[in-house]
Amino acid sequence: MPSRDNPAAVLFDRDGTLIVNVPYNRDPGRVEPVPGALRALDRVRRAGVPVGVITNQSGVARGLIGAEELREVNARVDELLGPFAVWAVCPHGESDGCGCRKPAPGLVLRAAAALGVDARDCVVIGDIGRDVEAARAAGARGILVPTPQTLPCEVEAAEEVADDLAAAVDRVIGTAADGEARAAAGTARSGSPRGTAQNEPPAGAARSGSPGGTARKEPPGGAARSGSRARPDAGARS
Numbered sequence: 046m047p048s049r050d051n052p053a054a055v056l057f058d059r060d061g062t063l064i065v066n067v068p069y070n071r072d073p074g075r076v077e078p079v080p081g082a083l084r085a086l087d088r089v090r091r092a093g094v095p096v097g098v099i100t101n102q103s104g105v106a107r108g109l110i111g112a113e114e115l116r117e118v119n120a121r122v123d124e125l126l127g128p129f130a131v132w133a134v135c136p137h138g139e140s141d142g143c144g145c146r147k148p149a150p151g152l153v154l155r156a157a158a159a160l161g162v163d164a165r166d167c168v169v170i171g172d173i174g175r176d177v178e179a180a181r182a183a184g185a186r187g188i189l190v191p192t193p194q195t196l197p198c199e200v201e202a203a204e205e206v207a208d209d210l211a212a213a214v215d216r217v218i219g220t221a222a223d224g225e226a227r228a229a230a231g232t233a234r235s236g237s238p239r240g241t242a243q244n245e246p247p248a249g250a251a252r253s254g255s256p257g258g259t260a261r262k263e264p265p266g267g268a269a270r271s272g273s274r275a276r277p278d279a280g281a282r283s
């Protein structure tokens with residue numbers, strides 16, 4: 046049973062948050078979880094809090110990803126990191142004027158409605174400004190987990206920033222021990238050493254092919270993602 050302090054649901058962005066960002070990926074074989082993602086998700090699930098995915102996939106509107114290909118990629122994400130209580134996907138393009146493409150609130154509202162909860166009781170965790178803006182627009186709590194693709198202005202603008210998924214989950218899933226960990230870590234945005242979470246067996250990291258103990262280091266896709274910064278494209282960042 047969820048503690049009364051826990052959120053009604055935690056909604057995660059997909060690309061760059063749960064899986065390494067491969068712009069317009071249509072190949073299930075290229076789905077690679079971010080180190081620590083499974084562990085973070087399982088911790089939320091164990092607390093009795095439903096987890097969902099809210100994802101912009103404008104590659105569909107751009108003709109770069111087929112509807113069936115998107116289903117296959119999402120199925121692979123589900124296989125590696127699921128089960129998810131809800132998926133909310135925006136297939137539209139920037140110019141479609143839909144109400145669901147983040148930073149619009151539609152995906153957050155849709156996911157909350159599907160779960161039968163109030164969006165204002167939900168937490169959104171994502172890697173770029175659009176994610177936390179969508180949260181804010183829906184009345185939800187947003188936490189930014191920056192990657193090399195995250196713009197400095199997005200980090201500055203975010204109300205809450207966490208170093209990684211484990212730290213983000215620390216902020217929302219409460220136990221006495223977690224409270225101590227939070228107190229020890231303070232609210233610093235820097236990568237200061239943290240508590241026992243980093244010393245657990247790296248189940249999530251093992252699944253993503255990383256050696257143990259590297260969960261807090263740069264994801265394997267970091268170089269590729271850094272490379273894509275040379276051509277800033279909000280769509281490519283989903």
Ligand SMILES: [Mg+2]
Binds near residue numbers: 058061171172282
């Ligand atoms: Mg993202």
Ligand SMILES: [Zn+2]
Binds near residue numbers: 135136137143144146
């Ligand atoms: Zn949309």
